Amino acid sequence: MTLPFASLRGVAAPLRRANVDTDQILPARFLTTTTRDGLGRGLFHALRFDEAGAERPDFVLNRGPYREAKILVTLDNFGCGSSREHAPWALLDFGVRCVVAPSFADIFANNCVRNGLLLVTLHRTQCDALIDRAADPATAIWTVDLPSQRIVTPDAGPVPFAIDPTVKARLLAGTDEIHAALGYLAPIEARETAMRDERPWLPRIPGANVFR
Numbered sequence: 689m690t691l692p693f694a695s696l697r698g699v700a701a702p703l704r705r706a707n708v709d710t711d712q713i714l715p716a717r718f719l720t721t722t723t724r725d726g727l728g729r730g731l732f733h734a735l736r737f738d739e740a741g742a743e744r745p746d747f748v749l750n751r752g753p754y755r756e757a758k759i760l761v762t763l764d765n766f767g768c769g770s771s772r773e774h775a776p777w778a779l780l781d782f783g784v785r786c787v788v789a790p791s792f793a794d795i796f797a798n799n800c801v802r803n804g805l806l807l808v809t810l811h812r813t814q815c816d817a818l819i820d821r822a823a824d825p826a827t828a829i830w831t832v833d834l835p836s837q838r839i840v841t842p843d844a845g846p847v848p849f850a851i852d853p854t855v856k857a858r859l860l861a862g863t864d865e866i867h868a869a870l871g872y873l874a875p876i877e878a879r880e881t882a883m884r885d886e887r888p889w890l891p892r893i894p895g896a897n898v899f900r
Contacts, residue, residue, distance in 0.1 A: 690804030692862035696785055697831045698758030700841075701748050702822040705762060709769030710796060714778040727774060728782030749782075753825050759832060761788040761818045767796025776800045786832045788839070790815050801855050804862060806834060808849045818847070834859060 718730035735747050743750045749757060760779070766789040767775060776799050779787070787800070788808040800807050810818070821827045821841050831840040834856065838846040883890070 690802070690862045693785065693804055693806050693834055693859040695831060695833045695835070696758060696806075698783075698829070699753045699756050700759035700761055700788075700818070700822040700828050700830045701754040701757035701784075702819040703748060703760055703762040704819050706764045707768055708762060708766050710767060710772050710775040710793075711769055713767065713775040714772065716772075718778070719772060719774050724774075724777040724781060726781065727778040728780075731778040731782045753828065756783065758783055759786045759788065759822075759830055760784050761815060761822050763815060763819075764790045764812065766792050767800075768793040771795040771799070773799045773803070776803045776805050780805055788815060788818060801858060804859060806832065806859055808832070808839065808851075810847065810849060814847060 712732065712735065714727060714730050715733050718727060718733070721727065732747070732749060736744060736750055738744055745751070748754045766787060775796060780803060785804070786806040786808060788810060790812040791809060792800075792807050797807055818839070818841070821843060822830075827841060827843045829842060833840065834851075837851060837856075838848045840846050
């Protein structure tokens with residue numbers, strides 16, 4: 689189970705960059721951990737910190753109020769590169785639960801869904817306008833409402849977004865593929881029972897309702 693996503697209110701951080709790959713999101717040297725905890729410290733590490741480990745003051749997540757960002761609005765092809773699931777883990781550990789962009793890499797998008805991170809795909813002109821709004825702290829507090837599929841900002845009307853109904857249902861329920869598959873357990877077991885009754889000569893795995 690993941691944390692269900694319904695309505696999110698928080699700071700939106702503008703990241704006016706295209707083709708941000710997963711190594712920029714979380715560099716490879718942070719992939720040795722066996723736990724998801726603490727990965728937020730490595731998020732955008734090369735962008736947030738210099739060679740000496742000091743914060744880069746010009747990077748958005750090093751400035752208030754964006755240190756507390758829950759929403760990230762960026763540009764095309766976010767999450768490209770390697771398929772590391774640690775990338776969405778790092779975003780979530782930092783506190784980001786929604787990323788808005790014109791497009792996302794497919795594997796990254798799938799990893800986000802299974803971890804409860806909402807991806808909102810909008811036209812490039814809409815993302816440019818939202819980046820401008822997020823760049824002003826006075827208009828950087830947004831609400832992302834998944835049930836109504838809209839983003840609400842302080843200075844403009846709601847921005848509707850489309851989402852696959854299956855993805856929406858999984859995010860609202862906080863479920864992944866395993867939980868979705870378990871939803872079919874009862875009819876599968878019923879079919880296996882029927883096969884045992886119809887074909888008693890078939891060998892079975894001891895203790896299981898599965899035939900070989």
